[in-house]
Amino acid sequence: MSEPVQLFVTCLVNSLYPDVGKATVTLLEQAGYRVEFPFDQTCCGQPAFNGGFSEEATAMARQTLDVLDATLGPIIIPSGSCAAMIIQHTPELMVGDSEYVAKSGRVAARTRELTQFLVDNAGTEIVGADCGDCTTTYQASCHGLRGLGVLEQPKRLLSDAGVDPVPLDGEDECCGFGGLFSVKMPEVSTAMMDTKIKAIEASGADLVVGIDVSCLMHIGGGLKRQGSHIRTKHIAEVLAGESTGTSQ
Amino acid sequence: MTSQPVTFRGRIQGAFDAGVPPAINKGARGHFQGRRNAEQAFPEMDGMRDRAREIRAHTLSRLDHHLAEFADAVERRGGNVFFAADAAEANEYIVGLARSENVELVVKSKSMVTEEIHLNDAIEAAGIEVVETDLGEFIVQLAGETPSHIIAPVLHKNRYDVGELFSAQLGVEYTDTPGELNDIARTYLRERFLGAEMGVSGANFGVVEDGAICLVTNEGNGRLVTSAPRIHVAVMGMERLVPTRTDLAVMLEVLARSATGQKLSVYSNIVAGPRRDGEPDGPDQFHVVIVDNGRSATLGSAVAEILYCIRCGACLNACPVYRHVGGHAYGTVYPGPIGKVLTPSLFGLEQWHELPAASSLCGACEEVCPVRIEIPKLLVELRKQSTGHMPLGIRTGIAWYSRIATRPRLFRVVTRLGGWMGRLLGRGGWMRRIPWLLSGWTDKRELPAPAPRTFHDWWSNRET
Numbered sequence: 022m023s024e025p026v027q028l029f030v031t032c033l034v035n036s037l038y039p040d041v042g043k044a045t046v047t048l049l050e051q052a053g054y055r056v057e058f059p060f061d062q063t064c065c066g067q068p069a070f071n072g073g074f075s076e077e078a079t080a081m082a083r084q085t086l087d088v089l090d091a092t093l094g095p096i097i098i099p100s101g102s103c104a105a106m107i108i109q110h111t112p113e114l115m116v117g118d119s120e121y122v123a124k125s126g127r128v129a130a131r132t133r134e135l136t137q138f139l140v141d142n143a144g145t146e147i148v149g150a151d152c153g154d155c156t157t158t159y160q161a162s163c164h165g166l167r168g169l170g171v172l173e174q175p176k177r178l179l180s181d182a183g184v185d186p187v188p189l190d191g192e193d194e195c196c197g198f199g200g201l202f203s204v205k206m207p208e209v210s211t212a213m214m215d216t217k218i219k220a221i222e223a224s225g226a227d228l229v230v231g232i233d234v235s236c237l238m239h240i241g242g243g244l245k246r247q248g249s250h251i252r253t254k255h256i257a258e259v260l261a262g263e264s265t266g267t268s269q
Numbered sequence: 270m271t272s273q274p275v276t277f278r279g280r281i282q283g284a285f286d287a288g289v290p291p292a293i294n295k296g297a298r299g300h301f302q303g304r305r306n307a308e309q310a311f312p313e314m315d316g317m318r319d320r321a322r323e324i325r326a327h328t329l330s331r332l333d334h335h336l337a338e339f340a341d342a343v344e345r346r347g348g349n350v351f352f353a354a355d356a357a358e359a360n361e362y363i364v365g366l367a368r369s370e371n372v373e374l375v376v377k378s379k380s381m382v383t384e385e386i387h388l389n390d391a392i393e394a395a396g397i398e399v400v401e402t403d404l405g406e407f408i409v410q411l412a413g414e415t416p417s418h419i420i421a422p423v424l425h426k427n428r429y430d431v432g433e434l435f436s437a438q439l440g441v442e443y444t445d446t447p448g449e450l451n452d453i454a455r456t457y458l459r460e461r462f463l464g465a466e467m468g469v470s471g472a473n474f475g476v477v478e479d480g481a482i483c484l485v486t487n488e489g490n491g492r493l494v495t496s497a498p499r500i501h502v503a504v505m506g507m508e509r510l511v512p513t514r515t516d517l518a519v520m521l522e523v524l525a526r527s528a529t530g531q532k533l534s535v536y537s538n539i540v541a542g543p544r545r546d547g548e549p550d551g552p553d554q555f556h557v558v559i560v561d562n563g564r565s566a567t568l569g570s571a572v573a574e575i576l577y578c579i580r581c582g583a584c585l586n587a588c589p590v591y592r593h594v595g596g597h598a599y600g601t602v603y604p605g606p607i608g609k610v611l612t613p614s615l616f617g618l619e620q621w622h623e624l625p626a627a628s629s630l631c632g633a634c635e636e637v638c639p640v641r642i643e644i645p646k647l648l649v650e651l652r653k654q655s656t657g658h659m660p661l662g663i664r665t666g667i668a669w670y671s672r673i674a675t676r677p678r679l680f681r682v683v684t685r686l687g688g689w690m691g692r693l694l695g696r697g698g699w700m701r702r703i704p705w706l707l708s709g710w711t712d713k714r715e716l717p718a719p720a721p722r723t724f725h726d727w728w729s730n731r732e733t
Binding site for chain 1: 278281282285589590593594625626627628629630631632633635636649650651652653654655656659660663664667668670671673674675677680684687688699706707709710712713714715716717718719720722723724725727728
């Protein structure tokens with residue numbers, strides 16, 4: 022019997038990019054794990070937390086902890102920012118409630134961002150990606166990068182898969198998404214996005230790969246509006262060789 | 270900048286309409302890269318930052334004690350100490366001193382706290398001339414502007430701007446050669462240094478154990494300001510103390526590297542007391558004005574950590590928001606990530622609630638901070654205190670979303686309905702225009718429509 026892993030897909034993947042979830046299942050199964058999907062999962066609470074709505078964030082974070090703490094094995098998330106929420110911020114939110122402090126500690130210790138898990142824990146060998154005749158570049162998502170130290174893992178997986186990413190100038194500079202920031206401060210948010218898009222165009226890539234659908238949704242939404250041929254795709258879809266990504 | 274729009278978004282729009290000078294982005298990135306190079310060349314940097322943070326934390330945990338000791342030490346050396354509760358008290362003291370000493374000309378070296386309390390306005394209102402002697406500050410003063418960066422006040426200007434300004438304001442022939450521009454300023458300022466009766470400086474640090482202030486500059490103007498005029502007034506934010514000279518050494522190691530990528534600033538002056546008998550130089554009077562102006566309240570608040578700040582400006586250079594909007598958009602003398610916390614906590618969150626919201630929480634600021642201030646965490650804390658200013662739609666939306674997301678069955682039903690709606694709304698999977706709350710998104714971006722089938726539904730079918 023293979024080792025179980027728990028998949029936490031995130032609310033954005035669940036509703037907007039289910040194909041990223043499917044690709045994640047494929048990758049984890051290819052790596053030899055039995056994927057379980059705790060069915061009562063909803064949202065980790067990050068949008069509320071970042072906005073300063075701590076009461077709502079706490080409620081959602083507790084719901085997430087209740088669901089995940091009742092399971093066994095590594096918890097895998099195809100998102101750097103949701104993983105950072107569960108690993109770093111959820112324990113902060115639970116301070117003062119000893120039962121949930123304990124739960125958040127246990128859950129945080131089991132939680133990994135997908136590429137982090139595949140490289141650091143599972144030692145996965147990727148057999149080959151299928152993105153046609155594409156040139157990829159990698160955009161580092163801020164919370165995965167600065168919160169969890171995820172940078173080399175996704176790049177290595179892409180290289181192993183034969184789609185070595187071309188360098189992106191300012192790969193560690195924010196694309197301007199930032200959750201509610203993108204709708205509350207659209208002027209700055211889109212100015213940052215325009216800078217990012219210019220760097221992507223200058224890189225020569227036609228496929229932007231990342232570990233967070235939120236950032237990719239932002240960059241992809243801008244590319245689409247500007248009529249660009251450049252597409253965005255979550256790394257799980259690239260690595261799993263899914264030919265029909267929904268990212269764009 | 271009194272004619273600026275009152276809201277952050279208004280100021281940003283104004284800045285975008287006028288065109289944010291490319292010099293800001295270029296300059297900030299240059300400093301950022303300089304810092305990175307300095308860090309890579311100094312393996313001890315990480316450990317030094319830890320120590321610097323400890324020193325700041327320790328100092329602030331017993332600030333009252335350190336302040337009393339510092340004041341005693343200054344007085345033992347023959348200096349005067351004045352505690353100013355707010356800007357008005359600080360200005361009154363300095364202007365009062367200038368008047369009673371019949372001062373007609375004041376020269377200043379660069380100081381953020383004097384910008385904060387608008388000291389120049391107060392001095393000029395008293396009919397006394399005041400001249401900034403830091404080249405950047407001098408340019409800002411000539412242009413009638415405010416600094417746009419903590420350590421590089423004229424980051425928003427290029428040499429052509431400065432050439433035109435000098436030619437218009439100083440009556441010199443136009444030149445845009447940096448060396449010649451420097452000479453023009455030097456010649457102009459030299460006379461002021463010699464004629465001024467009072468020199469006003471800031472203080473990068475106050476050293477408790479020997480009642481000295483440390484002043485860091487790259488131009489040497491600080492030395493002249495503190496030694497040529499017969500009165501020296503050092504204005505210092507209340508939190509800027511370090512207990513010992515050894516602590517000071519640690520702070521200087523991280524300050525210059527973080528600010529400009531230098532190992533050490535060109536001049537690090539330690540000034541203590543007035544001229545003593547037998548000394549050739551130095552002022553007859555030495556005053557230290559210690560400014561509270563909201564700092565005590567901040568020290569007792571949930572964002573007290575912001576007082577660790579040593580004003581290196583590294584967070585500004587790293588910040589993608591700052592790079593895009595420039596310093597003036599922030600509305601006060603403290604721009605960038607540090608300003609987003611400092612301004613609301615010193616001057617009131619009610620008035621400045623937009624600033625903490627103006628961040629994507631990317632964390633680039635915390636990554637470079639020499640004293641490791643957790644700026645994103647502090648921003649979230651201030652957001653927590655100001656959710657009432659969020660648009661009603663967002664507040665209601667979050668409340669409803671939370672209710673739904675804490676009820677898993679309901680969540681699955683609602684997200685499934687979302688899929689149906691997405692099928693009706695979307696055009697090829699993307700939505701071009703959404704009214705009301707999300708219009709801010711769709712003005713310049715498409716938004717993906719919900720997928721026809723949620724992952725939950727796909728998983729259910731997969732299992733059966």
